[in-house]
Amino acid sequence: MTPNDQVSITEESYLPAGLPIPVPEADGLSAPFWNGLRENRVMVQHCKECGTFQHGPEWICHHCHAFDPPFDQVAPRARIFSWERAWHPVHACLNGHGPYVVVVVELMGAPGVRMLGNLLGDPMADVVIGAEVEGVFEHHPQAAPPFTLLQWRYTKSK
Ligand SMILES: [Zn+2]
Secondary structure (H helix, E strand, C coil): CCCCCEEEECCCCCCCCCCCCCCCCCCCCCCCHHHHHHHHCCEEECCCCCCEECCHHHECCCHHHHHHHHCEEEECCEEEEEEEEEEECCCHCCCCCCEEEEEEECCCCCCCEEEEEEECCCCCCCCCCCCEEEEEEEEEECCCCCEEEEEEEEEECC
8 A cells, every 4th residue: 555545635624714824934844745735645754864754844854863854755644642622712713613623643654753633523522542543635725825734534444
């Protein structure tokens, strides 16, 4: 199985429109990550000197200090590391929207790499630390500039 098999895609937004649009920093360091999401791929840095995965992107490997760690594609599979059910609007466009669930997940194919996202589905459902989740590429093609978020949902039982 390649990392790109069986990806889930949606143009439905979990959160209301009006939140700030994520864009790569001006130095381009995180561009491979954001551009990868637009192509339904999860790209994280994978040091070719020592094999360490890291995210967010940095100019050096935090383990061995090698410069310019390259990006590798990893499968959008993870386990819930931490979570929060948010009730209070942290932005005007979230007024009256809550609750919603924010998760920190750890990628199964990139040990130690954790990412933030929303847990799709019923915001009042139980959230289980360690449960398997799969990435959902939430595309916003009409935004200026267009962008994609990586969201998460429980892996369907086999
Ligand atoms: Zn390294």
